[in-house]
Structures are given as structure tokens and as C-alpha cells.
Amino acid sequence: MSTPSTAAPAGPTQKPVTPKAPKPQKPKEDKPQKGKEDKPQKGKEEKVQRKDDAGPQAGALATGGEAKLTPKQLKELKKADKQARRAADKATAGVAPGGKPEVGAGGDKRGKPQQGPKGPSTEKKGGKADKAVKGSGATVAAHAGQAVTQRAPKKEIPLFRHLESPGQGVNLAGSHKDVHPAILALGLQMASYDICGSSARCVATLLAFKRVIEDYTTPAHTTLTRNLSSHHLSPQIEHLRSARPMSVSMRNAIRWLKLEISTINIDIPEHTAKKLLLDKIDSYIREKITIADHAIVATAVEKIVDGDVIVTFAKSNIVQMVLAEAHRKKIKFRVVVVDSRPLMEGAQLCQALSEFGIDCTYTLIHALSYAIRDATKVYLGAHAMLSNGRLYSRVGTAAVAMYAKEFEVPVIVCCESIKFTDRVGLDSIVTNELALPDDLTNLSITRYHPIVGKLSKWRDIPNLNILNIMYDVTPAENITLVITEYGSLPPSSVPVVHRLSTNQ
Secondary structure (H helix, E strand, O other): HHHHHHHHHHHHHHOOOOHOOOHHHHHHHHHHOOOOOOOOOOHHHHHHHHHHHHHHHHHHHHOOOOOOOOOOHHHHHHHHHHHHHHHHHHHHHHHOOHHHHHHHHHOOOOOOOOOEEEEEEHHHHHHHHHHHHHHHHHHHHHHHHHHHHHHOOOOHHHHHHHOOOOOOOOOOOOOOOOOOOOHHHHHHHHHOOOOOOOOHHHHHHHHHHHHHHHHOOOOOOOHHHHHHHHHHHHHHHHHHHHHHHOHHHHHHHHHHHHHHHHHHOOOOOOHHHHHHHHHHHHHHHHHHHHHHHHHHEEEEEOOOOOOOOEEOOOOHHHHHHHHHHHHHOOOOOEEEEEEEOOOOHHHHHHHHHHHHEEEEEEEEHHHHHHHOOOOOOEEEOHHHEEEOOOOEEEEEEHHHHHHHOOOOOHHHHHEEEHHHHOOOOOOOOOOOOOOOOHHHHHHOOOOOOOOOOOOOHHHOOOOOOOEEEEEEOOOOOOOOEEEEEOEOOHHHHHHHHHHHHHOO
């Protein structure tokens, strides 16, 4: 009797469960937007698709509002949502303009083509979307090709590609917030070649650093020795480097200044430390440049005798001082100034010497072989003296020294020890400075006039590149003598003097 009593209630409890499962899914057939292609599908795929279309609410109704989605169904929903997000991202990026934005923005959140009321139209939309997705790589490549085409006018010479590109002007808006106004002004002057020459740039840099130190205030919880060198001077130096590559004398002076800052006692007051630094900068300029120039002038003037024909190239302040001092001592000589484009520095030297009353001849470098024939001495300035005895100076200097050796004319280089470096240079390719190519093609009177010349549109000419380098390297065998504040010495003694000047 216990058996029928237990079996009787079991029957009615199971009967309502089996017929209720398909009932919530029947109203789905009234939705016309799902299309007719889903109806003939049978079996397991039809059940999975209907569950996906109904969403989480339908799944809850199918289980009587108590059961949740299975892990498999959750995984499929997450995968579909991920595909939908990818499709939406591509559509908003404009990669697939043909119908793809409808898939990302429409009601289908699974990333599949949206089903319309008609089957064929759905297939067409899906086909367009697939083509758009497949062609997205080509579209991106086309955009990339356009970007490359826009950058094409920038021409580079492969042999000098490792050198820093010439500056396009100092970006004041993008400069560091801690850059001092004096450094900003100095960067503009260097970039426009208003301050030109190794010694002039070095002095201007040290004077600008004096103003930086005067306005400097040590932050709290730090010391002047640590903060001034590593934090405050670094953006100033970086700004000057971005305006124009630093000269050897500037690098030597900055290295010396950092060393002096590091040796300051941290216990002394800030104003005392600042005054000490300012006095050291003044002493450095006076000893390394001013007094050194006077010593070089006194030695170089002794080499000039009556009747000399002195050839010089471009403009060097120390050479100008030597020639002016020789004229002041009533020595009768003549000067031939050889110049080259685009800076035309020799024209300024020729004008200055003419104002002193010195007989001058001005010519360009293409007439060098003619100008060197009557020369008795060649006086040259220097941007730097390398450790292997080679001269690193304005481009064209090597040609002048080569012609002088060919005609057996002594070549005398006037150079301060602050321009000596431990670097070794064999050619003008590894280390150099690139200037703007337009400076060579511009034949206008001044740089403020519009660019004129037959090559003013050289960027539009295929297979044409213009190289405008600033310096070249003169071999040591073409140099007769190097005059420094330590006296006259051969080029092979440059590393010895460099060690003496830096106390190494």
C-alpha cells in the first residue's frame, strides 16, 4: 500500500514540468525580424540559437524562474559580446565603411550580421560586412601609404642619416617649464647663427648660466649640490642642444661647471655658494678664453714679417685679433680672405680688416688654387683639435690646408686649449653637423628675403639630394704648427696639452 501512495503524487508533479518547457519559446515564432531561415533548422543547433535569441530572461523562464544559465551558455554569450565589441570598434574607426557600422550599432550584440525580414537581404549585408572586414587590411595599408606619401618630401642622404637632422627652429611652446628666459633667448640666437663660432658660443653659454644660477632657489628637503646640477641645469642644457648641436668648447665648459658644483660644501649658505659659482665662471672665462687669446696673439704675431701674404679661410675671432695686432705693430703684410657659402663669414672678416686699414683681397673657395700661389703663410681658426692631431673646423678648411701643402706654404692653426678634445676623428662623416639644405639653394641677398634660385624647388626634383654639412677634418700631416696659450706645438702634442689643461 505504500507503493501506490508514493507513485500517485509523483505523476502529477512531473507532468506540468515537461509541457511547460516549450511553451515560453512558442511566442518567439511571432517575431518577424528573425527571418524564415531559423524555422526549418532542427535539433541541437535550433535549441542553442533560440536560447541565445531569447537572452537570459528566456532561460530563466524556461527553468521556471529559478535556474541560471549554464557555464557553456555564459561562455558563448561572452564570446559573442567580445566579437560584437570588436566589430563595433572597427566600424567606428572607419575601417569597414560598407555596412559594418550597422552590425556594431544594431541590436545584434553577438557580432553576427543583423537578420532582416528577408533572408536574401541578410545574406547581402553579411557579405558586404565580410568583404569590409577582409578588405580592412588593404584600407589600413592605403591610409598608411597616404601618410608615407605626405612624408616623402623629406629627403635624406643614407651616408649621413646617422647625424642629427638640422633644426627647424626652436619650439618655445614645447620647451621645458624650467628653462630660463636667458636660455630661451640664447637658443634662438644660436639657431639663427646670430651667435656663431666656438668661443663665442661658449662664452654666451656661461654668461647665460650665470643668470640661471642668480635666479636659482634651492627647493626644500634637498641641497644645491644635488639639485642644481642634475635637475635644474639639465633642462637648460637640453634646450641648447635642441637648438643646435653643442661645440666642443661648450661641452668642456659644462663638464667643468658640473664638477665645480659637485665640489661645493653642502653646509655653506645658498647665497654664498651661488656667489662662489659666479666668481668661478668669471675666472674660467678670463683664464680659458680672454687670457688664452692674448697669449696666442702674442705668439702668432711673431711669425708675421714684412711682405707676408697671409691666406685665411672664413672667419675666426682669434685670427682677426692676430692680424689686427700685427697691423698695430706696423708690420706690412697683405691678407687674402677665402670664403664659401652659405654663411659667408669671410665677408665679415674682410670688412673688419678693411676698417683696420689692412690690405685685403676677398675671393670664394672656387678660386683657391689661384689665391694660394702668392701666399707665404696660412692662418686658420679651429672649432676643435682632435686627439689624433687632426683639425675639426668649418667645411672648406681641409681644402685650404691641402692646397697649402701642395704649394709648400706653412699652415698655422690658432686654437685655445678649451677646444681640445680626447675624441679621435678620421673623416667628416662619423661626426658632423647638418645644416638646412635650403641655405645652399637660397641665392637671395639676406635670409630675410624669399628663397630664390634655380634649385629653390629642389625637393620636387627626383634623384636630387642636397648636403649642407658644417665641418670637415684636416689631416695632421697638412698642419705645420698649432699655437695655444701653452706655446707652439706640433699636432701630435695635442693629447698631452689636453691632459695638462684638464688636470688629468
